[in-house]
Amino acid sequence: MAAPRRDTRGIVDASGLFARVDFRRRLPAPELRRYVESYWLIDWDLSEPYASHVVPHPSVNVVFQRFGTAPPWGEVAGIGLELFTQKLEADGRVCGVKFRPGGFRPFAPAWPVSEWSGRRVPIAEVLPGTDAGVVAAILDPPEEDARVAALDSYLLGLGARPDPQADEAMRVVGLLGADRTIRRAAELASAAGLSVRSLQRLFATYVGVGPKWVILRHRIHEALERAEAEEELDWAGLAAELGYSDQAHLVRDFTATVGVPPTAYARAVQ
Secondary structure, rough: OOOOOOOOOOOOOHHHHHHHHHEEEEEEOOOHHHOOEEEEEEEEEOOOOOEEEEEOOOOOOOEEEEEOOOOEEEEEEEEOOOEEEEEEEEEEEEEEEEEOOOOOOOOOOOOOOOHHHEEEHHHHHHHHOOOOOHHHHHHHOHHHHHHHHHHHHHHHHHOOOOHHHHHHHHHHHHHHHHHHOOOHHHHHHHHHHHOOOHHHHHHHHHHHHHHHHHHHHHHHHHHHHHHHHHOOOHHHHHHHHHHHOHHHHHHHHHHHHOOOHHHHHHHHHH
């Protein structure tokens, strides 16, 4: 990967967020790219509060953050099982690490990744030794390059343990991005050369959620992105393209995940 991805997949009303905050993605050091997709950096200074919303990816994030005058802190954010909402006000800064699906466990091999799903845990409970000095070294530098370098130094210092099963999990999840015709867990298992039971065990231990959940989340991310990009979206056609039996199923999944029906969302963001 020569550059971080630039899409807005998963961000609800991306244009509204980007109008209020300075959001960037940066690549980690080459030695970390097998595990880490990208760093994400956010700074803001707002005159009015703003609530950001994200449909989470099947990724663990390590997040260092400072909000206003509150003491800075770090946390391990497991895969969010519901729409993630964060209120932003005054000024603040976040330096986040988005791991590849399957890429976090080599840094914390004592637990299955499902241990963190749906949870936000103080970072020192998962990655011992991450004290206030480490958090400050990452958040305090005014130069973005210095913050990226601090993230690199921190992660490299953790000494991730190579794990062939983590590599396998990342490979299998990658099949979903490469082949959009895979729409069921059994199809993914077949493409990966695994039994369904082995696939489910691999996902529980290394990804944190089941394959069915990941497939559904890919669908919703695609629908969100298309709703923002296309003024006259054929929802019935998109439902068929994403593997739904009919438009009603897409509407139900989209509404349950995002909180509003797809057509209402499309009107709001156009």
